[in-house]
Amino acid sequence: MSGGDAPANGDRPIAAPRHGRARSEKAHSAILAAACELLLQRGLAAVSMDAVAARAGVSKATIYRWWPSKETLALDALCDEWDVAAPVSDTGSLQGDLIGLLLPVARLASSRPYGRVIATLVAEARTDAAFANLYDSRFADPRREQARAAFLRAIERGEIPASTKTEVALDLLYGAIYHRLLHGHAAVSEKFVSDLVEVAMNGIAPRSAGR
Amino acid sequence: MSGGDAPANGDRPIAAPRHGRARSEKAHSAILAAACELLLQRGLAAVSMDAVAARAGVSKATIYRWWPSKETLALDALCDEWDVAAPVSDTGSLQGDLIGLLLPVARLASSRPYGRVIATLVAEARTDAAFANLYDSRFADPRREQARAAFLRAIERGEIPASTKTEVALDLLYGAIYHRLLHGHAAVSEKFVSDLVEVAMNGIAPRSAGR
Amino acid sequence: MSGGDAPANGDRPIAAPRHGRARSEKAHSAILAAACELLLQRGLAAVSMDAVAARAGVSKATIYRWWPSKETLALDALCDEWDVAAPVSDTGSLQGDLIGLLLPVARLASSRPYGRVIATLVAEARTDAAFANLYDSRFADPRREQARAAFLRAIERGEIPASTKTEVALDLLYGAIYHRLLHGHAAVSEKFVSDLVEVAMNGIAPRSAGR
Amino acid sequence: MSGGDAPANGDRPIAAPRHGRARSEKAHSAILAAACELLLQRGLAAVSMDAVAARAGVSKATIYRWWPSKETLALDALCDEWDVAAPVSDTGSLQGDLIGLLLPVARLASSRPYGRVIATLVAEARTDAAFANLYDSRFADPRREQARAAFLRAIERGEIPASTKTEVALDLLYGAIYHRLLHGHAAVSEKFVSDLVEVAMNGIAPRSAGR
DNA sequence: CGGTAATCGAGACGGTACGTCATGTCTTACA
């Protein structure tokens, strides 16, 4: 989330503008807060810019000045909450690293109805290529990158072969999480995460595992 | 698609209408065709009921007469194309069954920009519970059920233990497919399907594989 | 006012549309009434389409369907009131005809604050050529044409020479009325009309008139 | 233009400011020039304060510091151009004086699209009483006063009777000019001015003229 | 000659209205 520089998203400018009235920090955070609440309560489709402006006590023009669309705003509001997640440390084993990465996601995802919001953002990304880039770089890629790094460490440790199909494995792990999150057919519980990692690590029908 | 009975979706009524003008078969198929084309070309969000009506040479009232929302219409149009897939036979092995189930899906998904449409429908389902039921019963569940049946056969055959976490495995397999389809970060190629099934069956770090 | 045929202004269509819902007569007149009241109370600049829609109990879209701009609507509302003026008969003398034409205008103009409205419409006509045509054909020209006809009758009667500069005379008569109406420096009273016609007929310094 | 004392219009202050930065003469004239150009090119309605500020290379606050509204600014810009007209001398005859007064106005009015600007200012004056006073005192009254003085001289000379309805005559003369200027139905040519004065002086149907 | 104060550029802000668009309902006349 940090480090933006242009009004392409809602990030604060780094270099101080020499002249002109300073950007209102109050308005900025009020907008994000209003967007977040409305988003989680009623979903992106039911949230209008007028409603966000009214609830934040802000004019529509101010929102449009900093966010080009309500999807961008929603992404910002979402990241505001999800990016507080603690950085995951190296646990020494791939399985431990994966659990350490996926469990916080599962806990966060279950805490409030984020599935609806993320589903809408994903749908929007399929329609708007520019937004897709933004979504990937701000939301999806960072998490996937952390998991990819865990796989690299496991290969360096010799825990898994260098020929491991890392990308497929990543799709398999995150895909399952997203699947439950977006389709809503089952909860993204902590039990699910541990089962998921176990099955993914050992396979559906483990050759050695007795039974 | 068959078997509907009420105008809750676009299915034809079973009992013959008692009197009055008969339902126009031409209008029905023209609407579905128009919806399908517009949907794949520009996405659900960019397709209005007016546009469908105009392209189908039909009045808006006729569409609303048979479909309660444009999401329902889109689902009907989608199923029209996806339900032609051949029923998969029993190959004798779980891996063969899974390939047989997932490959046609991958081929279909790659043939046209269905990812965008499905993403929108999934997002809508998260907002509208009634539509979620419809989506599951018409689109998602049938496929998942076929795969679940394959797992049951494998258990009966003794190919995998009865304690196999089938639901987790299903999420893992379909989740990966949906992940690429909805997020669009990589193609749902035939190679991906075979890799996916292999990794899912044997695990990321197969015990027997070299270390 | 009558006889329009296109939605270029708010007139009713002549030929009945064969299909479709009939235009709401209630909405039509409610819009004109609301526009007229707001117009006279607060002037065109202070009247928004939203306000007209709200007061008429009508949606903005309905207004825009029949009137392309609020100026067009204002012109329609104005003509609705001014076109009820009785057609002027031939009095047998130019002076009588002119009085007969100008007095009703003066009475109408003084009855309510039309000056403000007409001033705004005139200003708009100077900016928008299309509106200028509409304004002329619906409001200005008909009155001027009646006066021009009176001059022609006077020439035919031999009351004034054929060389009379009719157009200059018309500008002189109507110009004076408009001048007071638009600039508001003095009232358009009945006395003013009779003085105006007298001075215009005989000249500022009548050669024969004793005093 | 001179003689102002307060920032009610754009005039320069008389008394020297005690201290502080002096008013920028460059900004002042740049604003007037920018306003004038935009005004004549596109009309007052299409000219925004932002546009004037941008074109003048000036901040909006600076404009509002000296002009309370864009109408006031436009009036200032207009007077800047119209007040350069030479003061008219006493020609010895009423007709000569009137020609001497009206001809420069006609020439100026025809030189550029002032009609549009004046029409807008007149309309604004009908809505805003304070602006009406400003418009009259800065633009309309001075000219009318000169003509009124010519009538007084003519009465003193015995050229016209003391009972002459001067105000009606003034409305008749200036009304005709304004009529063509604001309604745009015919040009304010030099020929028109001479015809106008002749008809106004002698009447539409001069008693002495042939019949 | 340093302090005080009005001015200027830049531009963010709350607000209001704009004109357009899509949804879902309703009405009318035809088939």
Next chain:
DNA sequence: TGTAAGACATGACGTACCGTCTCGATTACCG
């Protein structure tokens, strides 16, 4: 009764100005 045509209320859209308000930087008079 089903349908094409289309008018309608509703409400959000994204834009454009308005007039106000901070900012920091620039002058100039004045003590």
